[in-house]
Amino acid sequence: MKLFYTPNSPYARICRIVALEGGLGDALELVRVPLRTPDSPSLKHGPLGKIPLLVDGDLALGESRLICGYLDQRGDGPPSLPGASDWQSQARESLMSGFLEGITNWSREKRRDPTEQSAFILEVEEQRAIRAFEFIERTIPAPPAVPPITYGDLALVAALGMVDFYELVPDWRGAYPALAAWLAAYEALPSVRDSVPTMAAMNPLTR
Numbered sequence: 005m006k007l008f009y010t011p012n013s014p015y016a017r018i019c020r021i022v023a024l025e026g027g028l029g030d031a032l033e034l035v036r037v038p039l040r041t042p043d044s045p046s047l048k049h050g051p052l053g054k055i056p057l058l059v060d061g062d063l064a065l066g067e068s069r070l071i072c073g074y075l076d077q078r079g080d081g082p083p084s085l086p087g088a089s090d091w092q093s094q095a096r097e098s099l100m101s102g103f104l105e106g107i108t109n110w111s112r113e114k115r116r117d118p119t120e121q122s123a124f125i126l127e128v129e130e131q132r133a134i135r136a137f138e139f140i141e142r143t144i145p146a147p148p149a150v151p152p153i154t155y156g157d158l159a160l161v162a163a164l165g166m167v168d169f170y171e172l173v174p175d176w177r178g179a180y181p182a183l184a185a186w187l188a189a190y191e192a193l194p195s196v197r198d199s200v201p202t203m204a205a206m207n208p209l210t211r
Contacts, residue, residue, distance in 0.1 A: 005078070006033045007071075008046040008057040011205035012169070014104055014162035015068035016056035018155065022072045024195040025153040026079020069101075072155050084155045097156030103136045104163040111170040133173065141180040147189040161190050169201040 007023070009016035023032045037044045039055065046057045049064040057064060058071040065071050069085065076083045086093030110129035113121055140160070151157065164187055167173050177184035190196050 005031055005058060005060040006035050008035045008037050008044075008049075008055060008059070010036065010039060010055055011199075012201040013055055014108060014159075014166055014201075017162050017165070017199045017201075018068050018158040019056050019058070019071045019075065020199050021158055021161075021193075021195045022075050022081075022084045022153060022155075023079065025193075026075055026081035026084075028075060028079045031078070032075075069155055081153060084153055084158070086154070086156075093154070093156065097154070097159070099136075099140075100156040100159040100163070103133070103140070104159045104166075106132045106136070107163045107166050107172065110172060111166050114170055114172070130172075133167075137173065137176060137180055137183070141183050144182050144186045147185045149189075151189045151193060157190070161187065161196060165200055 005028075007016070007019060009020070020034070023029060035045060037046050037055065040053065044053055046055065047053055049057060049059050050066060052066060054066040056068055056071060057066045058074060059065075060074070063074075065074055072084045076085060086097060106129050109125065110133060113125045113129065164176075164183075167176060173179075
């Protein structure tokens with residue numbers, strides 16, 4: 005299996021953590037690719053150029069949630085996706101995925117040249133993030149002794165990693181201590197520590 009990825013992609017990060025926690029570290033080849041370039045190796049497997057992209061034989065999966073479902077079947081860990089009738093878990097996953105989507109939009113806009121940034125988008129995404137922070141702080145469970153490796157939990161981990169990396173919400177840990185304590189349980193995992201965004205892995209921002 006090959007995972008075409010960029011190191012700072014939060015969606016690729018989720019897939020990488022699921023693979024490692026499912027015992028698939030040696031079975032998954034990581035192929036680092038540039039974003040939005042006509043010579044990306046990922047384009048040999050599909051026309052969209054979306055990252056992450058999992059390729060296994062003639063199968064090409066280009067959505068992180070589908071990738072994690074496939075890794076669940078190949079690995080030896082508990083499933084990262086909730087059951088089809090587990091609506092409470094589905095709802096929680098939807099919330100965390102939406103939070104990650106908003107943080108991704110916000111961080112991307114912040115990376116643009118200041119003269120090209122949309123004040124409207126920055127305001128909308130900041131307000132959405134603060135509402136999410138406040139809601140999650142009120143509802144987050146106590147720090148788990150063994151952090152569950154679910155897509156929803158990892159979407160939250162990835163979102164908070166981007167908040168830290170791009171310095172979107174200064175001192176959020178002080179403002180939201182229950183959430184900070186919850187995240188600390190995940191930060192103790194090598195798979196989470198080893199996949200944090202870094203300046204060395206930054207891709208140039210292109211349109």
